[in-house]
Amino acid sequence: MQGIDQEFFIDTKIGKLLVGISKNKIGKISFNQPDFSLKGIKPKVVNNLENQLLEYFMGHRKTFQIDYNLIGTEFQKEVWQKLLDIPYGKTISYGKLAAQMGDVKKIRAVANAVGKNPVPIVIPCHRVVGVHGNLTGYIGGLANKKYLIELESNRQLGLF
Template identity: 40%
Template sequence: MQESFTTYYQSPVGLLQIAGTPHFISEVKFIDEQHKVSPVDSGPLPAMAIQAVEQFIEYFHGQRRFFELPISQEGTPFQQKVWAELMNIPFGKTISYLELSHRLGDPKVIRAAAAANGKNNVAIIVPCHRVIGANNQLVGYAGGLPRKKWLLQFENKIAHGVQTLF
């Protein structure tokens, strides 16, 4: 069995739980305030954990537009295809769920693509927050719509010098 780690990073949009192995990141999720985090002293963190936290610090300081971390999350072949496509959405840009389904090669898979987007376990690194609804509507985000709005406005400001998107 591979060694795994869990660490935390206090981001501007809340506490992030980062989990993985010495070889990849498998989870980044938001921890709500009411969730109690008890420190676990399991010795020194692997280099992968330190690298992930450093890249999040750079991202939230506007110095990183994409993550250079190996990731691995379990999912169906279709989910893997959706998550791979999410990685192609540039920093500071958004696409609609319909455009995502077109990029996947079939506009009829819009609901399945949205469902797969919602199953992403590696928030921010796999930028599911960059997918929005029709007519630029802010819809669906496991971390909550206020966080999605913040992330999109933050990226837009860094990429384009624009203050508001929504």
């Protein structure tokens, strides 16, 4: 991937995540990765992410303190920044997010930017849902989106 210097795997409750490093910062998180080995010692930033994801999946972390290097347009970066304002355990519709961005007519542009979020979970794009709360597209698949939303709302059984 353009801008990614190294890649490492992290095992999580929702499967292997491929983490891309850019300028010694997190640049990409990808879901549903094939099982193959990547050689090399994980840098501190990857170990930090791995520990914070473990805490998140255990229900002990609501936000992430991760250094990341996001590659995208200024508009995409604005949308991704706005995603960080969605409280843990809450969801927002694409339309409401577009309205918060200043123009409800930009709903498709906002939805497109949400879908291009390079660091899902850390930047919580899973918290954006359809107008009636229905689950719509997610880069990690709808089953993972549902799992993350339920995890955050404490409805997921057997976690605590």
